Each structure stands twice: as C-alpha cells, then as structure tokens.
Amino acid sequence: MTTLTLPPETRRGTTALRNTATLAWRTLVQIKHNPMELMDFSIQPVMFLLLFTFVFGGQLAGSPAEYLQFALAGIIVQNMLFATMNTGVGLNTDISKGVFDRLRSLPIARFAPLAGRILADVIKQAWAIVLLLGFGMLLGFRVTTGPVEVLGAFLLLVGFAAAASWISVLVAMLVDEPDKVQIFGFVLIFPITFASSAFVRPETMPGWLQGFVRINPTSVLSDAVRGLLTGGPVAGPVTGSVLWGLALVAIFAPLSVRAFRRRV
Structure with missing residues (x-):
C-alpha cells in the first residue's frame, strides 16, 4: 500500500492553518469565562440601533420606521468599523501581558497568534451583523431583495x-x-462614519463636503449593503x-x- 506524502511546504501550510484555528478558538472560548467580551458585539450594537432609530428617526426621515429602512445598513457598517478596534486592543493586551512571549516558545507558525486573533474577531463580527439585522427586522426593517x-x-x-x-x-x-488603540480608533472612525452616507443622504450636506462623502469607504460600503438589502444601485x-x-x-x-516581527 502506497502512503501519500505531502510536500514539506504543504505540511507547513496545513500546520500553520491548524495553529491559527487553535488560537482563534482560544480567543473565542474566553467568552465562556468572561461574557462581557461580547458586549461590544451584542449590547452596544443594539443600543446604537435603538438610539438612532427612535431618537433621530422622526427628525431625519419623518418616522422611525422610514429611517430604520434607510439607516440600518449604515448602523451595521459603523458598528463593524468600531468593532475592528477590538482586534488591536486584544493583540496589544496579549503582547503587554507576555502572552506572545510564551507562544513564541512553542513550535507553532510565527504568524498564527496574529491570524488567530483576526479570525476570532471576524467570527464575532459575523455574530454582530446577524444580530443587528435580526433585531432590525423585529423593529420593522424589511428586506426587499432576496436570499442571495x-x-x-x-x-x-x-x-x-x-x-x-489590519x-x-x-x-x-x-x-x-x-x-x-481605542483612542486612535475613535479619532479615525468617528469622522469617517458620520461624514458619510451611513446615516443621512449626501445631498443634504454642504457642497464642499459631498465630494469626500461620496468616495468615503464608509459611504461606499453603506450604499452597497443598502442596495443589497433594500434595492437600488449595487454593482458600483x-x-x-x-x-x-x-x-x-x-x-x-x-x-x-x-511591525509585528519587529515587536515580537
């Protein structure tokens, strides 16, 4: 019987992926012992959704229901961008506490701790996206497109x-x-989320600001998600x-x- 032998590069790649998955699971399993870690991905998103819908909805769109239909995509995008800062905070905390020094002594791929943290937080992001969409539908949001x-x-x-x-x-x-990391996140993310089409239409803004708003990645992504969920331009x-x-x-x-290689 012939035994299939994988090339060394393939074996190393498979081992690196396994290391990454293991360290991602390490990050996710911490939620079991510290449920508050999910607050940024659960309670905070729902809080923003309720505040924007019922505080600003009547003023900006005539009714909370109409505003929710427009703004849910932007709220999801804003929450996603703020939540990316948790990746940096977690990595910096692990480095400061010496976790990476201990991991470096193990026979694992060097980039696995970095990739594992990113993978774990992307999984948390997926949970927050589903939560916001589901909660939005409970409040009256309606998807007017299809499952695809x-x-x-x-x-x-x-x-x-x-x-x-990244x-x-x-x-x-x-x-x-x-x-x-959090301070930098607020300084960067607040301007690009509010100076965008996430919450209001660009036509209502001063002319000198509209150019920036239209190329702002927050606007582009919000428009894409809005089009996919409620109809409208999608391809662009x-x-x-x-x-x-x-x-x-x-x-x-x-x-x-x-920077990671220099630091650890």
Whole structure:
C-alpha cells in the first residue's frame, strides 16, 4: 500500500492553518469565562440601533420606521468599523501581558497568534451583523431583495471587517498600551462614519463636503449593503467596497506584519 506524502511546504501550510484555528478558538472560548467580551458585539450594537432609530428617526426621515429602512445598513457598517478596534486592543493586551512571549516558545507558525486573533474577531463580527439585522427586522426593517443578495451583503461586510482589521493591527503594534488603540480608533472612525452616507443622504450636506462623502469607504460600503438589502444601485458600490477592502489589505497587512516581527 502506497502512503501519500505531502510536500514539506504543504505540511507547513496545513500546520500553520491548524495553529491559527487553535488560537482563534482560544480567543473565542474566553467568552465562556468572561461574557462581557461580547458586549461590544451584542449590547452596544443594539443600543446604537435603538438610539438612532427612535431618537433621530422622526427628525431625519419623518418616522422611525422610514429611517430604520434607510439607516440600518449604515448602523451595521459603523458598528463593524468600531468593532475592528477590538482586534488591536486584544493583540496589544496579549503582547503587554507576555502572552506572545510564551507562544513564541512553542513550535507553532510565527504568524498564527496574529491570524488567530483576526479570525476570532471576524467570527464575532459575523455574530454582530446577524444580530443587528435580526433585531432590525423585529423593529420593522424589511428586506426587499432576496436570499442571495442578503448573503452577498453578509459576505461583503465580513470581508471588509477582515480587511479593516489590519489598520487596528498596525496601531496595536506601534503603541504601548491598549487604551491608545481605542483612542486612535475613535479619532479615525468617528469622522469617517458620520461624514458619510451611513446615516443621512449626501445631498443634504454642504457642497464642499459631498465630494469626500461620496468616495468615503464608509459611504461606499453603506450604499452597497443598502442596495443589497433594500434595492437600488449595487454593482458600483459593491465593486467600490471590494476595491477599498483590497487596498486596505495591500497597504496595511504588509506594514502590520513588518511591525509585528519587529515587536515580537
């Protein structure tokens, strides 16, 4: 009987993937012992959804129900972008506590702790997206497209979350405290989420701001998700979102890996 022998490169790749999955599970299983870790992915998103819908809905759209139909996509995108900062905070905390020093002494792929954390947080992001969409439907949001479009919106959001996480990873490698990752996140994410089409239509903004709003990745992604869930232009926004995601990976992933190697 002939035994199939895999090339060394394939074996190393398989081992690296297994290491990544194991460390991702390590991060996820911590939720069992500290359920508060899910707050940023559960309670906070629902809180934002309720506040935006019932506080601003009547003023901005005439009724909370009409505003919810427009704004849910933007709320999901905003929450996703803020949640990417948790990746950086978790990585910086692990490095500060010496977790990476202990992992480095083990026979695992060097990048596995980094990839494992990103994978675990993307899974949490998927949970938050499903939660917001489900809770939005309980409040009256209605999907006017089909299952394929809904799945497309979900995959687009998860993919963009993974791409945007590299920004947080780079910040985590450059600063010395987890709190600084959060500060940077608020400084960056607040302007690009509110100066966008996530919550209001660009036509209502000053002319000098509309140009930035239309190319803002938050706007592009919000328009793509909105089109996939409720109808409207899809091809342009989806293509733009994919291009933005690829650009984020191309720019920030190599910088993050280089900073990671220098740091650990």
